[in-house]
Amino acid sequence: MESALYEVTGNIAVITLNNPPINGLGLDLRKAVIASIDRAGQDPAVHAIVLAGSDRAFSGGADVKEFGTPKSSTEPNLLSVIRTVESSDKPVVAAIAGACMGGGLELALGCHFRVAKADAQIALPEVKLGLLPGAGGTQRLPRLVGLGTALNMIVSGSIVPAAQLKASSLFDEIVDSDVRSAAIRFAQRVVAENRPLRRVRDLQIKDAGGEAFLQSARDKVAASSKHFPAPLKCVDAVAAAYTKPFDEGMKIEREAFLALMTTPESRALRHAFTAERAAAKIPDVPADTPTRHIGRVAVIGAGTMGGGIAMNFLNAGIPVTLLEMKQEALDRGLATIRRNYENSMKRGKLSADQLEARMALLQPTLSYDDIKDADLVIEAVFEDIGVKEQVFGKIDEVMKPGAILASNTSTLDMNRIAGFTKRPQDVIGLHFFSPANVMRLLEVVRAEKTAKDVLATVMQLAKKIKKVAVVSGVCDGFIGNRMLKFYRNQANALLEEGASPQQIDRALENWGMAMGPFRMGDLAGLDIGWAIRKRLYAENPGMKRSVIADRLCGLGRFGQKTGKGWYRYEAGRRDALPDPEVDAIIAAARKEAGITPREVSDEEIIERCIYALVNEGARILEEGIAARASDIDMVYLHGYGFPAHRGGPMLVADLAGLPNVVAKMRGFAAQPSADAAFWEPARLLVRLAEAGKTFN
Numbered sequence: 001m002e003s004a005l006y007e008v009t010g011n012i013a014v015i016t017l018n019n020p021p022i023n024g025l026g027l028d029l030r031k032a033v034i035a036s037i038d039r040a041g042q043d044p045a046v047h048a049i050v051l052a053g054s055d056r057a058f059s060g061g062a063d064v065k066e067f068g069t070p071k072s073s074t075e076p077n078l079l080s081v082i083r084t085v086e087s088s089d090k091p092v093v094a095a096i097a098g099a100c101m102g103g104g105l106e107l108a109l110g111c112h113f114r115v116a117k118a119d120a121q122i123a124l125p126e127v128k129l130g131l132l133p134g135a136g137g138t139q140r141l142p143r144l145v146g147l148g149t150a151l152n153m154i155v156s157g158s159i160v161p162a163a164q165l166k167a168s169s170l171f172d173e174i175v176d177s178d179v180r181s182a183a184i185r186f187a188q189r190v191v192a193e194n195r196p197l198r199r200v201r202d203l204q205i206k207d208a209g210g211e212a213f214l215q216s217a218r219d220k221v222a223a224s225s226k227h228f229p230a231p232l233k234c235v236d237a238v239a240a241a242y243t244k245p246f247d248e249g250m251k252i253e254r255e256a257f258l259a260l261m262t263t264p265e266s267r268a269l270r271h272a273f274t275a276e277r278a279a280a281k282i283p284d285v286p287a288d289t290p291t292r293h294i295g296r297v298a299v300i301g302a303g304t305m306g307g308g309i310a311m312n313f314l315n316a317g318i319p320v321t322l323l324e325m326k327q328e329a330l331d332r333g334l335a336t337i338r339r340n341y342e343n344s345m346k347r348g349k350l351s352a353d354q355l356e357a358r359m360a361l362l363q364p365t366l367s368y369d370d371i372k373d374a375d376l377v378i379e380a381v382f383e384d385i386g387v388k389e390q391v392f393g394k395i396d397e398v399m400k401p402g403a404i405l406a407s408n409t410s411t412l413d414m415n416r417i418a419g420f421t422k423r424p425q426d427v428i429g430l431h432f433f434s435p436a437n438v439m440r441l442l443e444v445v446r447a448e449k450t451a452k453d454v455l456a457t458v459m460q461l462a463k464k465i466k467k468v469a470v471v472s473g474v475c476d477g478f479i480g481n482r483m484l485k486f487y488r489n490q491a492n493a494l495l496e497e498g499a500s501p502q503q504i505d506r507a508l509e510n511w512g513m514a515m516g517p518f519r520m521g522d523l524a525g526l527d528i529g530w531a532i533r534k535r536l537y538a539e540n541p542g543m544k545r546s547v548i549a550d551r552l553c554g555l556g557r558f559g560q561k562t563g564k565g566w567y568r569y570e571a572g573r574r575d576a577l578p579d580p581e582v583d584a585i586i587a588a589a590r591k592e593a594g595i596t597p598r599e600v601s602d603e604e605i606i607e608r609c610i611y612a613l614v615n616e617g618a619r620i621l622e623e624g625i626a627a628r629a630s631d632i633d634m635v636y637l638h639g640y641g642f643p644a645h646r647g648g649p650m651l652v653a654d655l656a657g658l659p660n661v662v663a664k665m666r667g668f669a670a671q672p673s674a675d676a677a678f679w680e681p682a683r684l685l686v687r688l689a690e691a692g693k694t695f696n
């Protein structure tokens with residue numbers, strides 16, 4: 001396949017980028033553009049050149065297939081391509097439709113003129129990968145759209161429709177259809193009028209007060225991007241476009257780009273980008289596996305989870321039937337959904353029409369007769385195996401053949417649930433996270449007999465409802481909650497040894513976790529864990545007790561909902577305030593256990609909590625519960641508030657060096673107060689460390 005098509009109409013050469021789906025700027029395409037520009041340059045019959053893409057994309061930027069391979073930097077690199085285009089003696093007009101992003105926009109900025117379709121999507125999104133545009137974007141864009149607009153686009157990475165940039169000099173013409181013909185006509189006019197070439201590099205940024213603007217931008221960006229170095233580097237580079245000659249600015253941009261490329265933050269963001277794509281692939285479910293049509297969904301249970309789950313589908317335009325046991329519960333569920341939408345409306349995120357359109361897709365019912373034709377039914381009733389058995393027995397009886405039967409259970413055995421039906425191949429776990437309409441993670445629990453086309457269908461559907469789906473095998477807690485137990489174990493151990501809830505929360509929050517374990521516990525409610533512990537104590541009388549947590553619960557301190565938990569809360573407020581009563585309980589428990597509290601460092605808190613996640617993550621990998629380490633990272637990034645700039649627990653371990661992680665674990669095991677068995681490093685971890693390998 002030719003990477004760029006070349007044709008001549010009249011006196012205009014048209015070069016069409018041809019690397020579907022989005023004209024990623026891979027090596028072959030880069031070579032082809034240079035060859036085509038040269039060819040047009042040498043043809044005396046050609047007086048101007050149009051550089052066009054497809055309707056879907058002028059170019060979406062770098063070719064992701066080349067990420068991390070030598071090809072990505074092999075000459076001609078993008079800078080060389082742009083140099084060739086810009087220095088052409090014959091005018092080059094970009095014809096822009098669809099995505100024009102990153103390197104794609106930088107290429108367009110190297111052209112002498114630009115004609116765009118009004119809805120073309122314009123962006124320099126590199127900052128989202130912890131980088132900045134590295135092929136002149138920071139130098140050329142401000143020369144055409146001004147400092148303010150350029151800086152906004154570069155620091156946010158957001159997509160702007162071409163029409164919105166109408167007032168700037170970025171586009172010479174904006175059209176509603178057939179951008180290619182418009183660009184050819186425009187090129188003909190340039191030739192006929194003998195217009196001089198306009199090279200963006202030669203333009204000056206006219207902006208009085210630019211210095212003051214840049215300074216205030218720097219302050220704002222510094223305040224809002226504390227964990228990420230890229231946004232400030234973007235400001236520096238744009239500032240150079242204003243204060244320095246073009247070539248010097250280009251050098252500053254280049255240096256910043258190369259420096260950012262090696263930062264852990266950019267590593268983390270690029271890891272998450274590829275991990276999200278990888279998670280969508282299931283090793284033994286080929287991409288061409290047929291899928292089942294999902295035109296209508298039923299949700300059983302209109303409680304905390306059921307309502308949020310239903311909203312995901314309504315938002316995607318898929319009708320939902322919501323089933324409850326009692327009218328009262330149904331009414332409550334419906335009112336919550338409406339209230340959530342009304343809140344979005346107040347925040348300007350939804351119009352009144354959209355709200356009504358979504359509510360109109362929702363059909364409440366008390367009768368199983370109304371859900372029998374749904375293509376997918378998701379059960380979100382009480383977490384009780386008896387109730388699940390009754391519900392799955394019923395849906396097995398009423399649902400049409402081929403319907404997918406899903407459970408949102410967070411702890412129960414999916415194989416057992418599948419066994420409640422006569423069609424276990426159609427049963428799957430869809431574990432949403434609370435609030436289900438907000439959290440992006442969806443753990444897809446693959447039971448022993450789940451059919452491949454069921455998996456393929458839900459993975460496709462997850463994308464439609466904008467979730468990040470990660471497949472988990474069946475085990476207690478699946479990927480996320482199973483690991484969380486180990487993280488919490490260490491938080492509790494550190495508490496006994498001498499740290500306070502505040503110190504532990506603060507250390508982890510400063511490190512980047514959205515919320516420390518104790519504040520999180522107070523938010524989620526401590527009573528759920530207490531109930532589970534009481535059951536476990538009864539089943540295993542010898543097991544170690546969580547004395548401090550049990551005492552708090554014994555006093556009715558269930559967290560925010562009772563105004564007291566690990567912290568105290570003032571009425572109507574969510575601030576977690578330290579509570580001397582808790583300190584006294586902790587001190588008493590330490591004394592009874594004969595523990596002399598010691599000074600615990602923040603570093604120890606972070607390492608013990610995070611490496612506890614890593615060790616269990618390694619076991620999960622070893623057992624095949626997760627297919628790849630990056631899937632585990634996705635679970636933590638999208639379901640547990642793990643900091644984006646860290647890239648997930650498994651990447652943290654990789655970047656620390658697995659031999660170092662193993663050595664730390666052995667060190668923790670050797671501490672006098674330690675549970676040595678807890679810190680036995682997972683076999684896979686030891687194997688990888690010894691082989692000098694990483695998880696990812």
Ligand code: NAD
Nearest residue numbers: 301302303304305324325329380381382383408409410434
């Ligand atoms: P909830 O108590 O808020 O809601 C359960 C709803 O199911 C109630 O409205 C109840 O009336 C209804 N219900 C109970 N039995 C029913 C039946 N036989 N038929 C129809 N409706 C019935 O509970 P929740 O927090 O929404 O949890 C639901 C499920 O989701 C559980 O399996 C839970 O483990 C799981 N889950 C919960 C969370 C969370 O954070 N709350 C997160 C992930 C998964």
